[in-house]
Amino acid sequence: MTARDAGRPTVTSRVLDILEAFSAERTALTITQISRRAGLPLSTAHRLVGELACWGALERDAGGGYRVGLRLWEVAALAPRGPALREAAMPFLEDLYEATHENVHLAVLDGLEVVYIERISARAAVHVFSRVGGRWPAHATGVGLALLAHADTDLQERAITGPLRRFTGRTIATGPELRRVLAEVRRTGVAISDGQVETFALSVGAPVYGPDDTVVAAVAIVVPTPGWEARALVPVVRASARGISRALGAPRALRSPETALHNR
Template sequence: MPHSRIPEAAPAGLRQQPQPRLVTGTGPVIGRALQILGTFTAQHPLLSLSELARKTGLPVSTVHRMLGELLAWGALERDEHGRYRVGLRLWEVGSLAPRTQGLRERALPYLEDLAALTRENVQLAVREESEIVFVERIGSSSAVPTLTRVGGRLAITATGVGLVLLAHAPAHVQDAALARRIQRHTPFTLTDSGQLRRVLAQVRTCGYAVSDRQLSADTLSVAAPVTTAAGEVAAAVSLVVRHGSMPVGALADLVRTSSRAISRVLHTPIS
């Protein structure tokens, strides 16, 4: 069945990219450059010189000088209105991140098969500290809209992939994630740490996670872990459907079949 990747602007509810903990204007040159790059988010992909200076707190003259160097290297580009955006060279470097490079390429055929079979949203995510980063998403034009995008981040407790990754994370990561105030996205969002700990234990027992209307009121996500040859959970794959459209058990069977297939591929050394 045909399917397509879904381009979408960052909708309300998608978390802002976290700002790097970097030095201020008196700090090293690299720190200031990264501070400038860190201001670009899905919500603000295009920024002017004055906006960059305001968001970073750096002098306009400093930002202007740094922008010249970033443009020359290809980390940034300028549009026809003189605004700045992330450049292709930076994307090329980012695509070499070892945790996503081999994972995405090897998982993609199975993600595409799952998307073609279900004509629903299929997602692949990894964990970074107590957040999740989406490294791939596929869906059809008839699938329910979601709040995710490739490269986007979400809080770890509100999504199926997040619950899987948190359930298999080290104890200190779980403690940190559950100690923070948890944002309520819908009336169904789980915010009680004790209840979430019970959910994480259930995820480890049954081998999949369910996020029912926790992130948006009309979606249900079912996710399963992707493991390495050493048995570590490297990623999570999920199906996101409209709430009430498919039985959870059937979704779980499909997702677990795909996650096991991807895991087997990861267990095989690249020749």
């Protein structure tokens, strides 16, 4: 939503609208484009973009356009669910990658979407739409189902009451189906998303627990459907999630796997 949609705009809302004008498809914008996408007068956009560039939130490229600046990356690095989590997870993500040489994801939940904070992939791995910093609807992905199954009840009900975006004929598209799948994820400790985003891709995910034994992230592996079965991936994905949880100091990760699953 742009500043003009929110009633009387504040300086903060205008700045946020400018930053929101950028996307994965539009990484470089001119002042005119920023003005139009943010819903701001050209003079206002010019002034605020100049201030953001001086601070380092935006950078001007050789063609005269603007891109997101490194200063924002520095600030984002302070987020507790960002680099610290990634650093603890990397050894286990790399081990998981070596098991298949396919796609490995680490993600966190933000509302009804997942945000990917790490991805390891081979050149020949099955095609996926994910990218570091990118978002995807939680109900359609392995990491998302693993996270949503352990989210608070209100958030789960928001997801269940929909609407649920459909990507393929296999995408979870009804509330009762999503409720059933989330219950199964809690029972088994793993989430399986088979052909929900692309029919030829299979994702197996598992929750990662933090120091207070709440789910803080999820790890998943995505492989091509031909040649792979979910049950063959479950043990390695569970082991990876458990290793990350242990590195984060989750008490449940110090118990035996049988005890942890029984106490879920």
